[in-house]
Amino acid sequence: MIVAETREQLAVARAGARGAVAVVMTMGALHEGHAELLRAARAEADTVLLTIFVNPLQFAPGEDFERYPRTVEADLAIAERAGVDIAFTPTPEIMYPQGEPAVRVDPGPAGNELEGASRPGFFHGVLTVVNKLFQLTRPDVAYFGEKDYQQLGMIRAMVRDFDLPIVVRGVPTVREPDGLALSSRNRYLAPAERQAALVLSRALTKAARSEDPVAVGIAEFATEPEVKLDYFVLTDPMLGPAPAHGAGRLLTAAWVGGTRLIDNIAVDLP
Numbered sequence: 001m002i003v004a005e006t007r008e009q010l011a012v013a014r015a016g017a018r019g020a021v022a023v024v025m026t027m028g029a030l031h032e033g034h035a036e037l038l039r040a041a042r043a044e045a046d047t048v049l050l051t052i053f054v055n056p057l058q059f060a061p062g063e064d065f066e067r068y069p070r071t072v073e074a075d076l077a078i079a080e081r082a083g084v085d086i087a088f089t090p091t092p093e094i095m096y097p098q099g100e101p102a103v104r105v106d107p108g109p110a111g112n113e114l115e116g117a118s119r120p121g122f123f124h125g126v127l128t129v130v131n132k133l134f135q136l137t138r139p140d141v142a143y144f145g146e147k148d149y150q151q152l153g154m155i156r157a158m159v160r161d162f163d164l165p166i167v168v169r170g171v172p173t174v175r176e177p178d179g180l181a182l183s184s185r186n187r188y189l190a191p192a193e194r195q196a197a198l199v200l201s202r203a204l205t206k207a208a209r210s211e212d213p214v215a216v217g218i219a220e221f222a223t224e225p226e227v228k229l230d231y232f233v234l235t236d237p238m239l240g241p242a243p244a245h246g247a248g249r250l251l252t253a254a255w256v257g258g259t260r261l262i263d264n265i266a267v268d269l270p
């Protein structure tokens, strides 16, 4: 595995890449969910490129940018085992040599909904870095987790609207045996919070089986008063208005102590 820290090292490694190139973009603190993305990439592509970069642009002041886990040695060991060919591990100075970029990708009105409503500027930051990493890595195919369902939708929209020659693949969420969706932020949770956090997956699963999913999901959150619900919504699979029947998506976000968690599930409405 080649570890590229600079743009020049990445360019050399990328020039030597053979066949179809897949990229998996991460902020590090890799877990089994990321390993699943890497496995999917390994199964499809000839060259697998992993990026590890904690992107300051997508953190608002007061969010967890400083304390976000940085575990690059362990991440590279996981990457090596997963058969990654090239790992790109830039610093903010390498990614943003002129400082914070004045020009950013505008996510459009959908970028102000759900995560964008609670985290203003979040999708501007995500799409800007994803776009830059697309330019630097020039992949044929890119893998993103369905855990960040709205992010996946926004990236698909950017690829479509900017005519980027990249296939975007979503990979189902990986969960702990008790249902908790894997997230790098789970490591912030104290044991009691970890237990309380199960309400997210429990509410989604109960709601998905009911005839009134939003009411049932919100009611389930009431059983866990320590957890502060941000939103629990039903949309269509493309994040459009809630369908009356057929395929839909339930999405939720909640604060468990000082940790904000998100989760979602597919639903088939009778």
Ligand code: PAF
Residues within 6 Å of the ligand: 025, 026, 027, 053, 055, 058, 126, 129, 130, 148, 151
């Ligand atoms: O999902 C993430 O880890 C990040 O938002 C991403 C896509 C790597 C951009 O920084």
